[in-house]
Amino acid sequence: MSSDAMAxxxxxxxxxxxxxxxxxxxxxxxxxxxxxxxxxxxxxxxFIGGIEAMIMRIQLLRAHNDFISPQVFNRMFTMHxxxxxxxxxxxxxxxxxNYLVPLMIGAPDMAFPRLNAFSFWLTAFGxxxxxxxFVGGSGLYGAxxxxxxxxxxxAPLTSRAFSPGHSSDYWTISLLVSGFGxxxxxxxxxxxxxxxxxxxxxxxxxxxxxxxTMVMSGMVLLAxxxxxxAQIMLLIDRYLGGHFFDTQAGGSATIWMHFFWIFGHxxxxxxxxxxxxxxxxxxxxxxxxxxxxxxxxxxxxxxIGFVSVSVWAHHMFTIGMxxxxxxxxxxxxxxxxxxxxxxxxxxxxxxxxxxxxxxxPMLFSIGFLFQFLIAGLxxxxxxxxxxxxxxxxxYFVVAHFHYVIVGGILFALFGAFYYWFPKITGRMLSEGLxxxxxxxxxxxxxxxxxxxxxxGFLGMPRxxxxxxxxxxxxxxxxxSTVGAxxxxxxxxxxxxxxxxxxxxxxxxxxxxxxGWTLEWSTSSPPPSxxxxxxxxxxxxxxxxxxxxxxxxxxxxx
Amino acid sequence: MMSWERNAALDVVLSSVVPxxxxxxxxxLTAQLCLAAPSKQxxxxxxxxxxxxxxxxxxxxxxxxxxxxxxxxxxxxxxxxYVIVRFRDRDAxxxxxxxxxxxxxxxxxxxxxxxxxxVVVLFLAxxxxxxxxxxxxxxxxxxxxxxxxxxxxxxxxxxxxxFVTANELHIPVSYPTSSRPTFLKLLSADTDHSFWVxxxxxxxxxxxxxxxxxxxxxHHTGIFLGQCAQFCGTQHAKMLLHVSVDSPEEFEVxxxxxxxSANQSSEEAKGKRVFETTACVNCHTVAGTGAAGRxxxxxxxxxxxxxxxxxxxxxxxxxxxLWIQNPDAIKPGSLMPAMKLSDRDLDDLVRxxxxxx
Numbered sequence: 001m002s003s004d005a006m007a008x009x010x011x012x013x014x015x016x017x018x019x020x021x022x023x024x025x026x027x028x029x030x031x032x033x034x035x036x037x038x039x040x041x042x043x044x045x046x047f048i049g050g051i052e053a054m055i056m057r058i059q060l061l062r063a064h065n066d067f068i069s070p071q072v073f074n075r076m077f078t079m080h081x082x083x084x085x086x087x088x089x090x091x092x093x094x095x096x097x098n099y100l101v102p103l104m105i106g107a108p109d110m111a112f113p114r115l116n117a118f119s120f121w122l123t124a125f126g127x128x129x130x131x132x133x134f135v136g137g138s139g140l141y142g143a144x145x146x147x148x149x150x151x152x153x154x155a156p157l158t159s160r161a162f163s164p165g166h167s168s169d170y171w172t173i174s175l176l177v178s179g180f181g182x183x184x185x186x187x188x189x190x191x192x193x194x195x196x197x198x199x200x201x202x203x204x205x206x207x208x209x210x211x212x213t214m215v216m217s218g219m220v221l222l223a224x225x226x227x228x229x230a231q232i233m234l235l236i237d238r239y240l241g242g243h244f245f246d247t248q249a250g251g252s253a254t255i256w257m258h259f260f261w262i263f264g265h266x267x268x269x270x271x272x273x274x275x276x277x278x279x280x281x282x283x284x285x286x287x288x289x290x291x292x293x294x295x296x297x298x299x300x301x302x303x304i305g306f307v308s309v310s311v312w313a314h315h316m317f318t319i320g321m322x323x324x325x326x327x328x329x330x331x332x333x334x335x336x337x338x339x340x341x342x343x344x345x346x347x348x349x350x351x352x353x354x355x356x357x358x359x360x361p362m363l364f365s366i367g368f369l370f371q372f373l374i375a376g377l378x379x380x381x382x383x384x385x386x387x388x389x390x391x392x393x394x395y396f397v398v399a400h401f402h403y404v405i406v407g408g409i410l411f412a413l414f415g416a417f418y419y420w421f422p423k424i425t426g427r428m429l430s431e432g433l434x435x436x437x438x439x440x441x442x443x444x445x446x447x448x449x450x451x452x453x454x455x456g457f458l459g460m461p462r463x464x465x466x467x468x469x470x471x472x473x474x475x476x477x478x479x480s481t482v483g484a485x486x487x488x489x490x491x492x493x494x495x496x497x498x499x500x501x502x503x504x505x506x507x508x509x510x511x512x513x514x515g516w517t518l519e520w521s522t523s524s525p526p527p528s529x530x531x532x533x534x535x536x537x538x539x540x541x542x543x544x545x546x547x548x549x550x551x552x553x554x555x556x557x
Numbered sequence: 558m559m560s561w562e563r564n565a566a567l568d569v570v571l572s573s574v575v576p577x578x579x580x581x582x583x584x585x586l587t588a589q590l591c592l593a594a595p596s597k598q599x600x601x602x603x604x605x606x607x608x609x610x611x612x613x614x615x616x617x618x619x620x621x622x623x624x625x626x627x628x629x630x631x632x633x634x635x636x637x638x639y640v641i642v643r644f645r646d647r648d649a650x651x652x653x654x655x656x657x658x659x660x661x662x663x664x665x666x667x668x669x670x671x672x673x674x675x676v677v678v679l680f681l682a683x684x685x686x687x688x689x690x691x692x693x694x695x696x697x698x699x700x701x702x703x704x705x706x707x708x709x710x711x712x713x714x715x716x717x718x719x720f721v722t723a724n725e726l727h728i729p730v731s732y733p734t735s736s737r738p739t740f741l742k743l744l745s746a747d748t749d750h751s752f753w754v755x756x757x758x759x760x761x762x763x764x765x766x767x768x769x770x771x772x773x774x775x776h777h778t779g780i781f782l783g784q785c786a787q788f789c790g791t792q793h794a795k796m797l798l799h800v801s802v803d804s805p806e807e808f809e810v811x812x813x814x815x816x817x818s819a820n821q822s823s824e825e826a827k828g829k830r831v832f833e834t835t836a837c838v839n840c841h842t843v844a845g846t847g848a849a850g851r852x853x854x855x856x857x858x859x860x861x862x863x864x865x866x867x868x869x870x871x872x873x874x875x876x877x878x879l880w881i882q883n884p885d886a887i888k889p890g891s892l893m894p895a896m897k898l899s900d901r902d903l904d905d906l907v908r909x910x911x912x913x914x
Contacts (some may be wrong), residue, residue: 016577025841027867041852053633058565068850069889069890070791070792070794070807070889071791071888071889071890074788074793081667099906128638148791152749154749154787154788156748156765157748157749157788157789157790162790170687192575197835198838223876239712247765247766249765250766251766252766252767253749253764253765253766253767254764254767262876286653287644287655288602288646288655289655289656289657289658290657290659290663292658292659292660293659293660293661293665294659294660295660300711318751318759318760318761318786318787319761319762319769320689320743320761320762320764320767320769320770323660323687323688323691323692326687326691327680327683327688330680330683330684331680334676334679334680335676337676338669338671338672338673338676341668342665342668342669342671342672343678345633345668347637348633348637348640349645349660349661349664351640351641351656352640352658353655353656354644354655355644355645355646355648355654355655356640356641356644356645356646357646358645363595366637366641369637370634370637371633373630373633373637374630377591377626377629377630378626380622380626381619381622381623381626382618382681383895384612384618384622384679384683385683385687386615386619386621386683386686386690386759387618387619388613388617389615389758389759389760389761390604390612390615390755390759390760391604392760393751393753393760393786394786398794444628444689457602457603457604457605458601458602458603458604459602459603459753459755459756459783459784461751461753461785461786462788463788463793463794464784464793464794465794466794466795466819468797468868471601471602471782472601472603507890551657553657556657556659
């Protein structure tokens with residue numbers, strides 16, 4: 001072979017045409033690439049959902065503001081809620097699970113790689129279909145015709161009498177489609193964890209991340225299916241003359257509520273359990289100690305999984321259930337606090353006696369612990385039915401669930417970004433920008449959501465595009481809006497950090513945090529086959545055993 | 558390296574102390590604002606300023622729940638701060654790892670059992686309040702009102718007296734010595750709504766095809782504000798509620814006025830003709846005339862109300878004119894059509910409405 005030909009071949013290997021790269025990403029069945037696709041897709045929607053939130057906060061800046069019309073405001077909160085739950089939180093958590101589970105259990109890929117790709121593209125299609133409603137809902141005119149019935153789409157607002165055109169159909173069908181994707185991913189994760197563990201990795205030696213992902217997958221199967229069923233019933237109502245939820249023809253509005261919240265409450269735990277998983281990996285490594293009470297942590301998670309499917313009607317305390325039903329759901333709701341409390345105590349137990357290193361992932365994890373504690377306690381207040389009669393449906397609830405989703409889930413996710421970014425890209429995220437991001441976001445978060453509890457006490461209901469002056473609500477709304485801008489700046493710092501660290505960040509090496517789980521034993525980023533040789537393990541912390549052959553974990557488990 | 562670590566520890570401590578202080582400070586400030594709020598004519602609709610038995614019971618329970626949750630918070634918060642300060646890595650250069658502790662059954666048991674005990678106590682207290690509010694039998698002297706939610710206004714029927722009004726609910730004060738609670742039967746004509754006047758009672762939804770009930774027995778006269786608390790469509794935000802708690806004498810006077818038919822004098826015959834020959838009558842009722850529409854609010858005694866459009870505007874001639882000509886200017890998305898009357902007809906019509914006292 002001539003040297004010219006070799007040079008050309010070499011160049012081809014380095015400078016591949018972008019179409020080829022694109023083709024590779026679009027047709028990939030590699031769990032790591034699909035994981036990255038999930039994460040990037042979710043970040044795109046985080047940006048869109050964030051803009052919707054900012055539009056609402058500007059509108060609520062002062063009483064009787066006229067920045068947007070009520071029609072637009074109703075679309076904004078419907079799209080914001082739907083987007084953040086279904087097209088940000090779920091895909092980003094599936095993305096991390098996809099990327100990390102095979103690496104953590106020493107598997108070359110997921111159990112069903114092609115199903116995995118199919119699930120991602122279903123989810124992706126669902127999101128784009130939902131947003132197509134802005135131009136396609138009822139033709140391209142005015143502000144478009146996105147869904148405007150709220151993210152829980154209570155009947156009979158979704159019936160054809162109250163929701164003409166196709167906006168509600170976009171909501172229904174896009175969630176139905178992405179729901180199929182979620183169910184398939186859940187089956188895939190479950191099967192992977194059950195069948196693909198490397199030699200020596202008994203269930204009792206799995207990283208907590210894998211355990212918690214398994215519980216989450218089981219809950220997805222239980223929760224998404226009733227939602228899909230209800231959505232099919234709604235479509236039958238709208239197009240085939242059914243009357244399940246059509247109250248004008250004798251249907252029932254409350255049946256929809258039950259269906260929705262049988263999905264809706266486990267959904268909260270579907271989102272928070274993977275975040276527990278992040279925290280359960282990050283806190284031990286930066287405390288330099290194993291997780292405190294591993295079996296109890298597993299048991300508590302399974303317990304949360306079971307109890308959380310029996311609490312749904314605490315979202316419905318105001319619909320006039322009788323006192324026995326109300327009392328039952330108060331009891332189950334309070335009961336779910338016990339295993340959750342155990343988890344918080346165990347994380348503190350993990351930190352106790354350790355050598356805490358406050359790197360950015362740990363900072364976000366500690367932020368998570370404080371905020372999740374407060375979110376849990378305000379949740380406890382709302383679980384007390386009589387308090388819910390006052391606070392439910394008010395801004396107190398809005399503040400509470402943003403405390404869970406932003407203060408809990410998003411903080412844990414940022415921790416996960418800083419922790420696993422080196423593994424995914426081979427480069428460290430900048431610590432300095434990370435600190436700046438953490439601080440700005442923390443201040444913005446507390447400005448917005450701490451003060452948002454207060455108008456709830458003062459009688460401000462949620463989902464109103466404007467409010468009356470003189471009720472003591474103005475100042476708190478103003479502070480919340482200012483805080484939202486601080487959060488937006490923090491997110492821009494984060495995106496900037498992602499971009500510059502990806503190109504110019506410090507080289508990470510295989511194991512930048514001195515970690516203990518299997519993903520740190522392979523290169524960063526890992527090769528497409530993950531491990532040169534499938535590892536075999538003898539304890540919950542295989543890399544600890546390697547690093548400390550004189551005192552391995554397996555002696556104590 | 559070491560100074561970096563120490564600063565980081567300080568960061569973490571500050572990061573948790575500052576927001577929590579903000580949070581607690583905010584809560585205390587609000588509590589103070591609410592308690593200090595003088596009972597003006599239109600008080601802040603705060604749940605911390607209850608004026609009726611159900612709202613009172615909830616307020617008492619909330620104090621217990623706040624107390625316990627703040628206690629739990631302080632314990633866990635202190636523990637976390639202690640751990641962060643005490644166990645931060647002071648010697649970052651040393652590669653030696655801390656003692657590896659895997660768990661402890663006794664400690665796990667302790668932090669399982671204590672929360673269970675707290676849950677039992679709180680559950681019992683809660684169940685008692687649920688029972689006390691929900692299972693109260695309706696006394697014979699109670700006033701019964703049927704509240705019907707519409708997009709985006711309230712219809713109030715007084716079956717004991719045989720009249721209908723809208724948006725501004727009048728109920729009698731209920732002193733412990735001469736108690737007269739009000740029982741509301743809640744219905745909906747279209748979508749879900751929720752009746753929420755925080756100072757009088759917790760909210761209960763109005764759901765189509767379903768009959769709900771709630772009650773209140775305000776101990777103070779005055780005006781209490783609230784609004785629809787369940788998203789019901791475009792103008793959910795301006796479906797405001799206005800409850801006037803009257804002394805027994807005032808209430809009797811009001812009832813007598815409402816039971817009468819509309820003013821039949823011929824002082825504004827031109828306006829009356831406009832009303833009766835345009836689409837107004839399709840949706841509105843004026844008792845004693847041919848107007849018997851049921852889709853919009855009953856206008857028989859329109860002038861006895863302080864506001865129009867479910868509280869969206871004050872009841873003045875100017876806002877009535879604007880409302881009739883262009884409802885979207887006051888309440889975009891409301892179901893009242895723009896009537897497109899000539900200026901003269903509009904003036905006549907508003908003058909006629911002014912006679913409906």
